[in-house]
Amino acid sequence: MELSAEQAAGLRELAKVGMCPRTWPRGWIVRWSGEGRRRKDIAGLLGVSLPALDRWKARYAEHGPAGLEGNRPGGARV
Template sequence: MAELRELGGSRDVPADVALRAWIVLWSGEGRQRKDIAELAGVAPLTVDRCKARYAERCLAGFEEKRRGGPRTQVTSDASATAPPMGTTDDPRIRRLTQLLPPQHVRSMWDAYEAGDERALEQAMAEGLGEVYFRDGGRRAHGLEVSITELEHVEVDWT
């Protein structure tokens, strides 16, 4: 469990790997599946998959093959609001690590350089909306995303 705790708190691993470690840890603490899913911002089936992958392959079960080319990575804990209520897009805390397309990274950098926090949040919301919520145009067409109650953000500009 100490190894899982270390992995879950590490800044040197992708956020999705750290989240999987926390899911297994919370399960080991005896928390209920639905409570873990709500806390992690994932579906209950994802909780089951994380636990099964860990049972089968230990820490190696947390790794996934990465797709796509190099882009800037944005890690944020943010509330994203999106109607309609009762869907998986309900407003909730989400821990996201996403590679954003260059045009969104450029908008974020310009806002950062200008010291315009609201414009930075808007550019981040547009990028996360495109990549995470609308999956590059494959779903949730017309969905509007906004960043509210931003708790933490880390941006790797490299």
């Protein structure tokens, strides 16, 4: 995943001002992917699955920073 300088700066700013605990790892997923880190390494560092990592990258690609916010796809499980 390639990020423009503007996108990378926006992700750095989100991390600096403090995203909520649920969305914080999502920003790092995209940022580290843009830096060329391996999926397996990112997943291990953040404690997320590879499918989850791919899902958040895809949501960012489609919706930008707004794609990193919100609830899990499919809503809460009961």
